[in-house]
Structure formats: C-alpha cells, structure tokens
Amino acid sequence: MHDLEYQLEDCGEEAILLPSGDFKFISEPRKTDPASKWFTWAKLGLSGLTVACACALYVTSTSISGQHNAHGLRQPSQFPGLEFSEELGRKGPVTYFPGKIIRVNKALPDQVYTSGSHVILSDDDSMFFQWHLRKSKFKSCYIDSVVVPPEDGLAANKTYTSSGSLTQIQIWNVTTPTKPMKSLSWNSRPQRIALMGTVAFFPEKEKQELLDLEDGWQSLMPTRFSCGEKMTVSIEVACEGCRLEFEQLFSSPPLAFDLLEIG
Numbered sequence: 001m002h003d004l005e006y007q008l009e010d011c012g013e014e015a016i017l018l019p020s021g022d023f024k025f026i027s028e029p030r031k032t033d034p035a036s037k038w039f040t041w042a043k044l045g046l047s048g049l050t051v052a053c054a055c056a057l058y059v060t061s062t063s064i065s066g067q068h069n070a071h072g073l074r075q076p077s078q079f080p081g082l083e084f085s086e087e088l089g090r091k092g093p094v095t096y097f098p099g100k101i102i103r104v105n106k107a108l109p110d111q112v113y114t115s116g117s118h119v120i121l122s123d124d125d126s127m128f129f130q131w132h133l134r135k136s137k138f139k140s141c142y143i144d145s146v147v148v149p150p151e152d153g154l155a156a157n158k159t160y161t162s163s164g165s166l167t168q169i170q171i172w173n174v175t176t177p178t179k180p181m182k183s184l185s186w187n188s189r190p191q192r193i194a195l196m197g198t199v200a201f202f203p204e205k206e207k208q209e210l211l212d213l214e215d216g217w218q219s220l221m222p223t224r225f226s227c228g229e230k231m232t233v234s235i236e237v238a239c240e241g242c243r244l245e246f247e248q249l250f251s252s253p254p255l256a257f258d259l260l261e262i263g
Contacts, residue, residue, distance in 0.1 A: 093138050093261035095146070097250050100130040102184045109186035117247045119257070121169070121239035128174070128189065130181050131233045131259045138261040139228035142221040143171050143235060145201045146260075148253040158255045164242030166201040171223045172236040181234065190234055197222025199257075201244060224262070233259060 103113045106124045119127055133141075153159050174190040181190075199221075200207050227233075237257055248256045 093263040094136075095254075095261075096131045096133065096259040097256070098129040098131050098248075098259070100128070100181045101248055102128045102181065104128065104184050104186045104189045106186050112183050112185045112188075114183045115181075117249055119244070119246050119248050121237060121242065121244040123240065126189075127237045127257075128181070128184060129235050129237065129257055130176075133227055133229075133231050133233060133259075135230050136228050136261060138263060139226060140224060140262040141227040141233075141259055142224040142262065143196070143257065143259050144199050144221060144223065145169070146254040146256050146258045147201060147203045147207075148255050149203045149205070152253050153255065156251075156253055158247075158249075158253060160201075160244060160246035160255065162201070162242065162244045164239075166239075166242055166244060168198045168240075169201055169242075169244070170198055170236075170238045170240070171196045172238065174234050174236050176232050176234045190236070192236060196225070196235070199223060227261070 100115045101117065101119065102115050103118065103120055104126050105111055105113075106126075121127060148156065148158050150159075173193045173196050175193060177190055184190075225233075246255055
C-alpha cells in the first residue's frame with residue numbers, strides 16, 4: 001500500500017485509478033511547457049551558430065595559399081633570460097681585466113711589442129695596461145695587484161718569478177693614445193702624467209699583514225680614482241730595483257694587475 005501511495009503522489013491529480021484489483025492506472029499525457037520549448041530552440045540555434053563559425057574558419061584558413069615570409073617575426077630565444085645576465089652580473093662591484101697588456105724595453109728602444117699575456121718588470125722593462133670601462137653606478141675605482149696564494153697557484157699552474165722587493169711597484173697615469181693601443185716600443189710609448197701610487201705584489205692576506213692594512217683599506221688605496229662613466233684608462237707599471245715575471249691570463253684563480261670597482 002505504501003508503494004501505491006508513492007506512485008500516486010508522483011502522478012498527481014491526472015492519474016485515474018481503475019476499479020480492478022490489479023491497481024493499474026492510466027495517466028493523461030502532460031502538456032508541453034512553452035518555456036521549455038523556447039529553451040530547446042535556443043540550444044539548437046546556438047549549436048548551429050557554432051558549427052557555422054567553425055566551417056567559416058576552416059574555409060578561410062584553407063583559402064590562404066603561397067609561401068609565408070617569417071622575416072621580422074620575433075623568434076623564441078634558445079637561452080631565455082640570457083639578455084639579463086649582464087645586468088645581474090653587475091649588481092656588485094666588478095673587476096676589470098685589461099684589454100691591452102704591452103711590454104716596452106728601454107735597452108731596446110726600437111723593439112716593437114704587441115699585446116699579449118706575458119708580463120715582465122725590471123729596471124729596463126715596463127708594462128702598459130689599458131681598460132675600457134662602461135658606465136657604472138660605482139663611482140670609485142683603484143688599480144692593484146691580484147695575487148693567488150702559492151698553494152692555489154701551484155695547483156692551477158699559475159706562478160711567478162721575482163727578485164728584489166715587490167712592495168713598491170709603481171703605477172703611473174699616462175696619456176691615452178689617439179689610435180688603438182695594439183703595439184708599442186720604448187720610443188712610441190705613452191708619456192707619463194703623474195705617479196698614482198705604488199702597490200705590493202703579494203696575496204691579499206700576506207699584503208694585509210705586511211702593510212698593516214685594516215678593513216676598508218681599498219678605499220684608501222693611493223691608486224684610487226674617480227670612475228663610473230664610460231672611459232678609457234691607460235697606465236704604466238714599473239719596478240725599480242726588482243724583477244717580476246708571470247703570465248696574466250683571463251682565468252681563475254687570478255694572477256694579475258687589475259682595475260677594481262669599490263662598492
């Protein structure tokens with residue numbers, strides 16, 4: 001009896017109960033809701049519009065013929081982010097490796113030497129270094145020796161030979177040639193302007209102990225000068241009463257005369 005009541009409630013007042021004992025009933029067909037009819041037609045229309053747009057797009061794409069020139073289109077980078085590497089690398093003070101390293105010899109005044117990695121200082125030999133600086137937010141620079149500790153130098157095959165005192169190596173400000181400084185002789189060398197100061201050719205720890213340097217000694221370097229703008233810096237490195245010889249290579253660990261920014 002419970003099941004029958006449930007069916008009757010579902011069928012509503014339109015259900016007609018027959019007088020037979022089988023409890024069968026006949027239901028009149030429901031009338032179509034006008035709102036439902038409009039909703040069905042709207043769905044059909046939208047579907048038709050979608051199909052029409054897809055067909056139009058296909059016909060348009062197939063009608064385009066001929067070769068296409070991709071010149072001028074932006075190509076995807078094979079190294080994304082590389083364009084920012086220079087900016088990221090220059091957030092702190094940098095050390096500049098010289099663009100030119102040229103020897104001159106007073107005993108052979110007409111001998112022409114080209115730029116190379118061989119550095120030799122003596123009473124007769126001087127070295128000329130040149131740097132091309134870019135614009136930078138750091139407004140102070142200095143020139144100094146950068147010397148690898150002996151144990152690290154041996155492991156990297158970076159050593160030097162010397163005699164005499166290496167505590168007073170002279171750094172001279174010189175005139176910058178009007179033409180690119182590719183080769184020099186003693187007779188054609190840039191002229192000295194003023195002695196910037198002297199540097200000691202020792203590893204930093206030994207240099208601090210020998211010269212009794214304190215923290216921040218870089219800002220007190222006698223070879224310090226104003227920088228920060230695009231400029232060319234040319235110097236002469238000379239040694240009186242001493243001899244120094246090594247290869248200045250662009251690799252780590254450093255063994256060099258370098259130009260350094262101060263942060």
